[in-house]
Amino acid sequence: MATFKNFFATRWGIIGVGVFIGILAPLLQKWGNPGNMGICVACFDRDIAGALGLHRAALVQYMRPEIIGFVLGSFFAAYAFKEFRPRAGSAPIARFVLGIFAMIGALVFLGCPWRALLRLAAGDWNAILGLLGLVSGVWIGTRFLKGGYNLGRSQRTHTSVGWILPLITAGFLLMMLLDPQVEGQGRSNVLFYSLKGPGSMHAPIAVSLAVGLGVGILAQRSRFCTMGAIRDLILFRQAHLFLGIVGLAVAAFVTNLVLGQFRPGFAGQPVAHTMHMWNFAGMALAGLAFALAGGCPGRQLFLAGEGDGDAAIFVSGMIIGAAFAHNFGLASSPAGVGPNGILAVLIGFAVCLAIGFTMRKSV
Amino acid sequence: MGTIVDARGLSCPQPVLITLEEMKKVAGGELVVLVDTDTSKENIIRAAASQGWTATDIVPEGQGYRITIRK
Numbered sequence: 342m343a344t345f346k347n348f349f350a351t352r353w354g355i356i357g358v359g360v361f362i363g364i365l366a367p368l369l370q371k372w373g374n375p376g377n378m379g380i381c382v383a384c385f386d387r388d389i390a391g392a393l394g395l396h397r398a399a400l401v402q403y404m405r406p407e408i409i410g411f412v413l414g415s416f417f418a419a420y421a422f423k424e425f426r427p428r429a430g431s432a433p434i435a436r437f438v439l440g441i442f443a444m445i446g447a448l449v450f451l452g453c454p455w456r457a458l459l460r461l462a463a464g465d466w467n468a469i470l471g472l473l474g475l476v477s478g479v480w481i482g483t484r485f486l487k488g489g490y491n492l493g494r495s496q497r498t499h500t501s502v503g504w505i506l507p508l509i510t511a512g513f514l515l516m517m518l519l520d521p522q523v524e525g526q527g528r529s530n531v532l533f534y535s536l537k538g539p540g541s542m543h544a545p546i547a548v549s550l551a552v553g554l555g556v557g558i559l560a561q562r563s564r565f566c567t568m569g570a571i572r573d574l575i576l577f578r579q580a581h582l583f584l585g586i587v588g589l590a591v592a593a594f595v596t597n598l599v600l601g602q603f604r605p606g607f608a609g610q611p612v613a614h615t616m617h618m619w620n621f622a623g624m625a626l627a628g629l630a631f632a633l634a635g636g637c638p639g640r641q642l643f644l645a646g647e648g649d650g651d652a653a654i655f656v657s658g659m660i661i662g663a664a665f666a667h668n669f670g671l672a673s674s675p676a677g678v679g680p681n682g683i684l685a686v687l688i689g690f691a692v693c694l695a696i697g698f699t700m701r702k703s704v
Numbered sequence: 705m706g707t708i709v710d711a712r713g714l715s716c717p718q719p720v721l722i723t724l725e726e727m728k729k730v731a732g733g734e735l736v737v738l739v740d741t742d743t744s745k746e747n748i749i750r751a752a753a754s755q756g757w758t759a760t761d762i763v764p765e766g767q768g769y770r771i772t773i774r775k
Contacts, residue, residue, distance in 0.1 A: 426741055577724070
């Protein structure tokens with residue numbers, strides 16, 4: 342039996358990575374990030390869309406260094422362990438659209454799967470509806486996978502293609518350093534910076550970047566994926582990745598208790614609403630889109646870092662989806678769903694189901 | 705020489721899905737699985753073990769690996 346040379350591919354490896362994220366995310370909150378949002382890939386991609394001015398929701402504009410760290414950490418790890426594989430060409434436009442609706446669904450719930458776990462671990466019971474929705478969406482995705490759904494093969498491509506998203510994120514970091522926030526100003530030369538709301542709450546740049554890089558490296562090594570955790574359990578009865586998200590949730594719960602950040606209840610939770618039906622449906626849409634695209638938002642960043650150009654397209658779709666969500670009134674707020682959020686979820690389901698039904702076999 | 709499952713270029717979880725399908729079809733003997741990422745390599749080894757198959761040989765080939773599994 343061949344054993345794993347890669348410790349992080351073992352059972353204790355994936356649990357360790359989950360625990361690492363579960364401890365650091367609540368700490369990031371303590372160091373300045375928004376409530377129950379130590380790390381949220383969807384929210385942070387949305388903040389980046391805001392920092393770039395792609396949407397003008399003044400409360401959620403910040404160039405989140407965690408996201409930059411995720412991509413660059415994975416990039417460095419992939420090179421260090423000779424796993425960098427430039428590849429692209431598996432139905433990119435379908436992945437772009439899946440990215441858009443994944444983000445719209447996540448912003449109806451207000452969080453990616455990581456944040457759903459972090460919210461749960463902090464006592465936000467609305468997350469239970471979101472997680473049930475996520476499982477339902479992923480379950481629908483597994484029915485398509487069983488029926489032969491796939492987006493076709495990617496092809497090996499130029500090394501420089503695999504460098505594009507890492508270079509873009511490095512460029513974002515440079516912009517942030519050269520164009521820092523000016524006290525009391527909502528916009529520096531180029532970048533937008535929130536003066537209040539979640540976008541104004543952040544840990545120091547160096548701390549955010551360091552945690553991002555650390556998580557990026559470990560997640561690349563361990564293949565940590567929240568969607569895959571649920572999918573593999575449903576599809577193969579295999580709990581490997583699931584142990585990772587259990588590790589995350591348990592560690593975050595304990596860390597929140599220690600830090601005094603555990604406050605159980607439905608009402609008055611930070612950056613959350615209590616419309617159960619739409620917490621469920623938003624995340625179900627997101628889960629279906631993640632399953633059809635082969636990874637949760639975090640995993641797509643790590644894949645993009647190791648050279649997967651199709652994952653980079655999904656990430657681009659998420660950023661554009663965030664812009665749509667805030668420009669068109671689709672994103673929820675603590676008051677509830679946006680004016681057009683419900684319609685967008687219904688359209689998203691129609692589009693994702695169409696993708697699932699029409700893109701089959703012939704690999 | 706066993707059957708060859710070409711899983712190169714496929715996203716998760718397709719490499720595992722088509723390998724499991726082939727395992728069911730042949731029921732035993734030897735299978736060769738071609739993959740192009742380390743993630744897929746690990747997933748194939750893990751899936752094989754869960755079905756009582758053993759990865760007997762893993763050699764780099766092209767940009768990926770040729771994995772031989774037996775039962």
